[in-house]
Amino acid sequence: MTRGQWAAAGLVAASLVAGSLSPRPPLREPIRAGGYWILAVDFHVHGFPGDGALPPWLLRDEAARAGLDAFALTNHNRVSTARFARRHAGTPGPIVIVGQEITAQGFHIAAAGLEERVDWTHGAAAAIRAVHAQGGVAIAAHPDRHYTAGWDDGAVALADGYERAHPSMRDPEAGADFATFAARAVALHPGIATIGSSDYHTGLSPGICRTLVLARERSVEGVIAAVRDGRTVAMDMDGRLYGNGDAVRLVREAGFPPPARRPFTPASRTSIAAAVAGLLLLALL
Amino acid sequence: MNVDVELALAPADTFERLAQDRAHGLVVPLAGRLLLALTVMGTSVAISATGRVGVEMVASIAAAWSFTLLVQAVAAAVVIVPARPRTVTRLRAFELWFQAHVPWSLWFLLPPLYFVVIGRRPTDNVVMAAALVPMVWTAVLMRAFARRVLQSPRAELVTVVHQAVLWGLTLCYIAFAIGGWGRVLNEVGL
Numbered sequence: 001m002t003r004g005q006w007a008a009a010g011l012v013a014a015s016l017v018a019g020s021l022s023p024r025p026p027l028r029e030p031i032r033a034g035g036y037w038i039l040a041v042d043f044h045v046h047g048f049p050g051d052g053a054l055p056p057w058l059l060r061d062e063a064a065r066a067g068l069d070a071f072a073l074t075n076h077n078r079v080s081t082a083r084f085a086r087r088h089a090g091t092p093g094p095i096v097i098v099g100q101e102i103t104a105q106g107f108h109i110a111a112a113g114l115e116e117r118v119d120w121t122h123g124a125a126a127a128i129r130a131v132h133a134q135g136g137v138a139i140a141a142h143p144d145r146h147y148t149a150g151w152d153d154g155a156v157a158l159a160d161g162y163e164r165a166h167p168s169m170r171d172p173e174a175g176a177d178f179a180t181f182a183a184r185a186v187a188l189h190p191g192i193a194t195i196g197s198s199d200y201h202t203g204l205s206p207g208i209c210r211t212l213v214l215a216r217e218r219s220v221e222g223v224i225a226a227v228r229d230g231r232t233v234a235m236d237m238d239g240r241l242y243g244n245g246d247a248v249r250l251v252r253e254a255g256f257p258p259p260a261r262r263p264f265t266p267a268s269r270t271s272i273a274a275a276v277a278g279l280l281l282l283a284l285l
Numbered sequence: 286m287n288v289d290v291e292l293a294l295a296p297a298d299t300f301e302r303l304a305q306d307r308a309h310g311l312v313v314p315l316a317g318r319l320l321l322a323l324t325v326m327g328t329s330v331a332i333s334a335t336g337r338v339g340v341e342m343v344a345s346i347a348a349a350w351s352f353t354l355l356v357q358a359v360a361a362a363v364v365i366v367p368a369r370p371r372t373v374t375r376l377r378a379f380e381l382w383f384q385a386h387v388p389w390s391l392w393f394l395l396p397p398l399y400f401v402v403i404g405r406r407p408t409d410n411v412v413m414a415a416a417l418v419p420m421v422w423t424a425v426l427m428r429a430f431a432r433r434v435l436q437s438p439r440a441e442l443v444t445v446v447h448q449a450v451l452w453g454l455t456l457c458y459i460a461f462a463i464g465g466w467g468r469v470l471n472e473v474g475l
Contacts, residue, residue: 019338051459051462105467120464271337271338276332276401283321
């Protein structure tokens with residue numbers, strides 16, 4: 001290696017060490033109001049191995065930084081990554097819920113509270129029944145026009161929740177589709193849970209859209225029971241709330257903060273710039 | 286000019302010169318190139334996924350995604366191992382092939398550079414579409430590698446086999462990751 005390459009390698013190493021030393025935000029204390037824990041939950045998160053970028057142990061750290069109390073790891077048509085994440089969730093931090101994004105042509109379901117993989121080949125209603133048989137909840141995932149052909153009325157009536165807040169709603173067409181599905185879901189299943197999810201793979205933070213769950217206990221069972229009973233409020237990227245009036249009022253009175261965009265501090269920006277510059281120099285010098 | 290850049294810009298002549306310079310492989314330079322590739326990948330994914338870098342994070346992501354280098358190694362082995370006329374050892378051939386990292390290194394590093402300079406990320410669609418550049422560029426590099434390092438009289442066929450193995454394995458992972466082959470076919474409109 002040349003002297004310049006050693007210098008570039010040193011720059012990369014120093015930037016990574018500096019990044020590691022930057023202070024991390026403390027865990028947020030859960031909020032209690034109206035006799036419930038108001039828990040911030042993301043029911044739709046992807047990890048590695050799968051099409052998510054982060055391995056499970058880093059995902060949990062990201063969820064904590066995003067101020068989440070719990071998240072469901074919902075890889076496409078498998079639960080192994082989520083079970084691994086739950087098994088290794090030792091330190092204090094967000095609750096890991098085992099889930100699966102049941103992925104089939106015409107419908108996607110974010111299922112949470114599972115133990116075993118759910119078959120996706122027999123239609124949405126059959127998949128939801130299989131989720132219920134395991135004690136889990138089934139949430140209609142990103143119900144825009146690309147993912148609703150498989151949702152017949154029977155399946156919608158069986159669903160425990162539907163995503164009302166999702167990053168793809170920034171597209172006005174998708175936003176209109178979400179609203180249409182919401183009206184249909186409420187008509188077919190009054191009391192259905194309103195869910196906000198990030199569908200995090202990479203890029204935007206987990207919890208950038210989130211669900212505020214009114215739980216009787218801070219546990220997987222408490223979260224699942226609240227969804228089943230419709231005690232949820234969806235929060236979108238701008239902090240807008242969706243759900244039944246009483247629940248929304250409770251959340252609003254509790255002063256729940258809107259999802260924070262990632263704070264890019266001068267320090268983090270500097271360490272990123274130094275790492276990228278060092279690697280470019282190392283690769284190209 | 287850095288020899289890796291030279292290799293990317295003038296692959297035929299550079300591969301030939303490097304193969305003539307040394308026929309026997311060395312573990313340390315090969316390990317160095319693999320470490321560089323892992324660090325580039327880990328750093329780029331860390332920035333894209335979290336907006337931060339750190340030792341543990343980059344190491345974790347690099348370890349998790351290191352299987353992509355294994356895929357590269359398997360695809361390379363399929364064409365390197367049976368190549369009889371080559372004048373360099375297998376280890377040297379691997380060393381030279383992993384020296385051809387510049388197209389993918391740039392693909393990994395330019396989006397974070399854009400982010401640092403402009404202040405926002407390029408969209409996923411732009412990043413994915415931009416992957417066509419290193420895909421084609423690497424195929425061109427493989428053709429030169431097959432001709433000048435493997436001494437193959439059928440360099441085009443070697444390139445096709447290499448690309449088929451590489452992208453076949455990649456597609457298998459994509460199918461695993463996004464919910465099965467049915468969805469892969471659906472996404473490509475079949």
